[in-house]
Amino acid sequence: MYTYEHDEAVRKLLNKRTPVLPDKMIKKCVRKVHKMSDIFHEAREKFGSPLYFLDIPSLNERAERFLSVFSEAFGDFSPFFAMKSCNHPYIIQTLAGMGFGIDVSSGRELETAISCGAEKIVFSGPAKTMTELELAVRHSDRVTILCDSFTELNKLTVIGKPIRVGVRLTTENNPLWRKFGIQHDELEQFINMAENSCVTFCGIQFHSSWNLNPDNHVELIRNLGKTIQKLPKDHKKRIEFIDIGGGYWPEEGEWILADTAEEMKLNKQLLNQPCDPLDHRYLPATDISTYADALSAAFNEHILPYAGCRVFAEPGRFVAHGAIHMLLTVEDIKQPDIAITDGATNMLGWERYEMDYFPVINVSQISETEYPMMVLGSLCTPHDVWGYAYHGGGMSIGDLLIIPDQGAYTYSLRQNFIKEIPESVVFSGINHELVNCTFLTQSQD
Ligand SMILES: Cc1ncc(COP(=O)(O)O)c(C=O)c1O
Structure with missing residues (x-):
């Protein structure tokens, strides 16, 4: 062995x-x-x-920073705070009051967002139930559903009421992440089906988590550009927004116990040597303005030539x-x-x-x-x-x-x-x- x-x-x-x-x-x-x-x-x-x-001053400072940096980088930009990262109603109310939309991932979160006065909501997440979709449709004045599958689109067709929808694209081959979204080569079919139903197709979403730097996001934008380039002209025109999801690590980086560092963990297993409790390690992260600049450069190069759309993002951790x-x-x-x-x-x-x-x-x-x-x-x-x-x-x-x-x-x-x-x-x-x-x-x- x-x-x-x-x-x-x-x-x-x-x-x-x-x-x-x-x-x-x-x-x-x-x-x-x-x-x-x-x-x-x-x-x-x-x-x-x-x-x-x-700590509301601290919340405000981070939220304003994210908003100003991304708005400057992208121009036409809307942030949607990912409620799963912090669902405290006071925090949701505060962010909604600052002009943040809210990204919800269940009917329960949708109800909280509505009760906290959110005016713009994106509803993402896999396997939305009929009850959840009906709730979203009742609030179609403020909710955009980010469909995770063809099944969800079929359910909306059964409900038979108009609502704005986008679709999430699968970003990774990792087996567990394949549960999210549809494949890139299914996008054209999805838009066709949406166009022949009661809903209005208007955008594309992807998401990747735990990014300490923009490399992964930039790669995803490049791949999305290739997919959009292949779409028929009238489909390209229907794309009003690209939602680039969340996953922006706080600029302080990831702070870990020495024990958590891979080499220290192995050392401990091999030699049974405990780490010093005052030894702390970290994984550095890119500051958010450099991050936003890298994403906007990728967006301008790979997406804008084919689809003149707005940008949404769903920050959670960075803001909260x-x-x-x-x-x-x-x-x-x-x-x-x-x-x-x-x-x-x-x-x-x-x-x-x-x-x-x-x-x-x-x-x-x-x-x-x-x-x-x-x-x-x-x-x-x-x-x-x-x-x-x-x-x-x-x-x-x-x-x-x-x-x-x-x-x-x-x-x-x-x-x-x-x-x-x-x-x-x-x-x-x-x-x-x-x-x-x-x-x-x-x-x-
Ligand atoms: C679809 C989606 N959007 C946004 C987020 C927020 O990510 P983060 O808190 O890392 O910014 C998540 C987190 O898993 C997510 O699944």
């Missing part, structure tokens, strides 16, 4: 060097939290602990990243190296911090120094980890801890497991006002 190829592969992997997360990037994040420490203490005094702390911070209190200290918090990782529904790194920041004992310590949640399972180190001048029962920048793929995955789901508090930034928004979230839980 063991071959020379294994030898080579192991050597190659062990020689890999995942970059060390620069200390100045961690410090920047820690200092931002320290500056807001009074408001975190006030939130706990007024509303208790644990809490989802909604800084919108929520986890607010926790130390409930118990077991050993000098084990702290247990009142809140737990059912707040985010997955074991994120067994792979990803985010600083755990003690705002009761402020210090920029990081110390090793296991900071764990209070669920009755060992897979309930916030981190393996904390920034602070010590750690005591009753201390207030913040884990910043947890807005994406946390709240929307919250889990009704063992402990209750905490309340949310909104920091609007205006007069440092704090508002409890339980009334908004109750209907969702």
Whole structure:
């Protein structure tokens, strides 16, 4: 079983060097939290602990940045926030109020988007049910359905009411990703069928996830250009928009535990050597304006000569990243190296911090120094980890801890497991006002 190829592969992997997360990037994040420490203490005094702390100035800043950079790059551009990345109604309302459309992927999300006042909605996602499509058709004034298959188009024909539709194209050969969209060579047939039905065909969507740089997106735009080029002239004219999906990584890059870096993981398996809890790694990401420029150059070269259309995008993670911070209190200290918090990782529904790194920041004992310590949640399972180190001048029962920048793929995955789901508090930034928004979230839980 063991071959020379294994030898080579192991050597190659062990020689890999995942970059060390620069200390100045961690410090920047820690200092931002320290500056807001009074408001975190006030939130706990007024509303208790644990809490989802909604940071609206941070949300606004990222949303505005995305909007301005992409609008400048593309001119005729519309963003649709991907609700799956964060379905907090206050956040959806805020973004809808800023002119963002909303990208929904279920009837449930569609109802939330409508109740939050979204005026423009794209409805994507596989295997939409008859009930979901009927709901969308009832709101055809604001919803464009991005069909995922011919079956969905047939269902819309059965419903028999007019609505705008686009179609998602499959982007990858990866077996699990083939569940999304139709093949490129089926596009002409899809447009023909749509034209002979009650719906109006008006656009094309694709999506690819987890892009740290624009290379993958650029390749997808190039391929789409080839497909569009082959379409009959009257089909090309019908394309009003190309929706380039989401998947833009926050500019900070992906922060991971040293254990998660491939070469370190292998080293640990082979030699059983644990990683240093203060060793953090990262995968750098392209800044968003360079990203948008690369996409617009590809669009101008490969699509515009054949279809003079507008551009939609569906950012999720990039916009939501800084919108929520986890607010926790130390409930118990077991050993000098084990702290247990009142809140737990059912707040985010997955074991994120067994792979990803985010600083755990003690705002009761402020210090920029990081110390090793296991900071764990209070669920009755060992897979309930916030981190393996904390920034602070010590750690005591009753201390207030913040884990910043947890807005994406946390709240929307919250889990009704063992402990209750905490309340949310909104920091609007205006007069440092704090508002409890339980009334908004109750209907969702
Ligand atoms: C169709 C679609 N659009 C947009 C997104 C948002 O991606 P991200 O949060 O990485 O920007 C997703 C995420 O999976 C998606 O499936």
